[in-house]
Every structure is written in structure tokens, then in C-alpha cells.
Amino acid sequence: MPREEIQECGVEAPSVEAERRASGASRRRRRGMARRVMRRLVCVAAIIAVLPLALTLLYCIPGVHPVSTLMIADLATLRGYERQWTPLEDMGDNVVHAVMMSEDGQFCSHGGIDLGELEAALNEALSGERTRGASTIPMQTVKNLYLWPSRSFLRKAVEAPLALYLDAVMSKRRIMEIYLNIAEWGPGVYGVEAAAQHYFGRSARELSRQQAALLAVTLPNPHARNPAKPSAGLRRLAGLIESRARRAGGYVNCLG
Numbered sequence: 480m481p482r483e484e485i486q487e488c489g490v491e492a493p494s495v496e497a498e499r500r501a502s503g504a505s506r507r508r509r510r511g512m513a514r515r516v517m518r519r520l521v522c523v524a525a526i527i528a529v530l531p532l533a534l535t536l537l538y539c540i541p542g543v544h545p546v547s548t549l550m551i552a553d554l555a556t557l558r559g560y561e562r563q564w565t566p567l568e569d570m571g572d573n574v575v576h577a578v579m580m581s582e583d584g585q586f587c588s589h590g591g592i593d594l595g596e597l598e599a600a601l602n603e604a605l606s607g608e609r610t611r612g613a614s615t616i617p618m619q620t621v622k623n624l625y626l627w628p629s630r631s632f633l634r635k636a637v638e639a640p641l642a643l644y645l646d647a648v649m650s651k652r653r654i655m656e657i658y659l660n661i662a663e664w665g666p667g668v669y670g671v672e673a674a675a676q677h678y679f680g681r682s683a684r685e686l687s688r689q690q691a692a693l694l695a696v697t698l699p700n701p702h703a704r705n706p707a708k709p710s711a712g713l714r715r716l717a718g719l720i721e722s723r724a725r726r727a728g729g730y731v732n733c734l735g
Contacts, residue, residue, distance in 0.1 A: 531625045531641055538624075538657060539649050547623040547661040550669055558667060565672040567656040567734070571684035573691035573724070574671055576731055578659065580723040581695035583616040586655070587733035591617040591646030592639060617642040620658045651733040664694065665701050678707040692721035 538545050544564045553560045567575065579586050585593050596613040614622070621641040626634055645654060664674035671694065675683040679690050686694070693706035696716045704713055 531621070532644065534624070535621075535641075535645055535648060539653060541653070545624055545657055545661060547663070547669065548626065549623065549628065549663055550661070553667060560667045560669055561673040561677065562660070562669040563672040563676070564660050564670065565683060567652060567659070569684060570659060570671055571686065571691075573686050573688050574675070574683050574694060575655065575659070575734065576724040576727045577688070577691040577695040577720055578671075578698070579616070579655070579731055580727055581692070581720045582619065582698060583614075584723070584730060586616050587651060587730060589615060589646075591615065591642040591644075614638075615642060616658050617646045617654055620654055620661070621645055623658070623661050623663075652735065655734060662698060663701050664697060665705075668701075674706075678705070688721050688724065689717065692717040692724065695720050 534545075537543060546562075550560050550562065583593070585595070593613065593615050596615075599613070618638050622628070622634070622638050625641065626638060660670040660672075662671070663669055664671070665677065668674055668677050671683045674694055674697075675681055675686055675690075678694070679686065690706070693709055693713070696713060697704040697706045706713075706717075709717065
């Protein structure tokens with residue numbers, strides 16, 4: 480029977496039916512592939528979300544030596560880096576107190592986020608002023624361990640809950656120890672021991688109060704500031720931090 484007569488009798492030609500089936504099968508394959516891709520993306524997102532929580536618990540264990548994302552990047556690009564892991568008790572009080580007074584004076588009293596500093600930073604942002612960082616040492620620690628260096632609201636949104644979690648599950652002493660061993664003090668220079676050796680040719684424990692203060696005020700911008708060759712402004716700032724560190728007293732009691 481001719482194809483036209485088949486269609487007039489309400490029966491589709493075999494080639495048309497085959498095309499329709501092939502088209503339906505193709506749509507089903509595409510939908511199935513889209514579902515598989517979505518499931519994989521969800522799995523990857525879940526792993527990314529859970530990994531910092533699991534690693535933080537691992538890093539609570541003394542003897543585990545975490546590395547930062549910047550250190551991993553230096554390895555990946557074959558640049559390498561300097562870092563000598565040093566227990567907190569072997570660093571000496573001068574540099575520990577100077578860094579706390581410079582980076583996070585309320586470290587021992589807050590729960591990961593300094594709400595007073597955060598409120599002040601938000602008020603400055605709303606008024607159109609240049610905002611301060613308002614980052615605490617726990618916030619900087621999780622940023623160095625898990626996040627990226629460039630400033631953004633997205634990074635802050637991820638950083639804040641991770642800092643609260645870090646402070647809840649890890650001792651203040653251990654947080655400070657990790658931070659001082661992963662902080663960047665210059666291109667390829669990580670940790671206070673490597674920084675002390677690189678800039679002053681001595682161990683962190685042997686740093687004078689002035690040298691410790693100079694290292695502390697270098698942290699906010701380690702690529703532009705050189706503690707071994709400080710500008711007049713950097714030297715004045717270090718003098719202020721040195722004075723605060725001398726009077727730290729109860730501010731550092733959580734380090735015992």
C-alpha cells in the first residue's frame with residue numbers, strides 16, 4: 480500500500496514511527512545524562528562542604544602539621560616554600576604576644592568572631608567608608624587552610640561559620656600554633672620560624688620584642704612589607720604593637 484494511503488488510514492509510515500522512537504530515546508538519554516551530571520555535582524559539593532569539617536577535627540590532634548592553600552599552590556606550580564613546623568612553646572612569648580596584639584587582641588575572649596569589630600566594620604561599610612578587615616585569628620586560620628586569599632563577600636560568608644566551628648572544637652592554643660605555622664610572611668615563606676630565620680637569621684624564640692613586633696605588623700601585607708627593612712611608618716606601627724605586647728597580661732591567658 481502506498482505511504483499516502485497508509486497515512487490516510489490513520490497508520491503512520493514505518494519511517495516516521497522509527498524517527499519518533501529514536502527522538503524519544505535521544506531525549507531520555509539526555510535527561511538521564513543530565514541527572515547523572517547533577518548527582519555528581521551534588522556529591523562534589525557535599526564533599527567540599529564536609530571536607531573542612533573533617534580536616535578540622537583531624538587538625539585538633541597534636542603532631543598533625545596542616546598546610547595552607549597557598550602552600551599547596553606553591554607546590555603545584557613547582558615554586559616550593561620554606562616552612563619549619565614549630566610547637567607553640569618553642570616560639571617564645573615575644574612573637575606570640577606581638578601577633579595576638581596586632582591581629583586579634585580579643586582572641587582569648589571571643590568565640591571565633593569578634594562581634595564588636597564586625598559591627599564596626601559593617602557600620603563603616605554602610606556609611607561608605609573604607610572598611611577594616613575585622614578578621615580574627617580563627618577566621619584567618621580557616622581562610623589559610625581551606626579558602627582563597629582574595630577578599631569577597633562570598634569568602635567571608637564561608638569563612639565566618641568555619642571560624643565558629645574551629646573555635647568550638649579546637650583549643651585556643653592549638654589554633655594559635657597552627658596559625659603561626661601556616662601564616663605567610665613573604666613569597667614562599669610560611670610560619671614564624673621560617674620567617675625569623677629568613678629575615679633576622681635567628682630562631683623565633685630568640686627574636687627581640689622589636690623584631691617580633693615587626694614580624695607581626697608584616698602579616699597584613701607580607702608581599703609589600705619587609706620586617707628586616709621597615710619603612711618609618713612600619714617601624715612606628717611596630718612600636719605600638721610592641722608596647723601593647725608588653726602590657727598584654729590577661730589578654731593572652733588562654734595560651735597558658
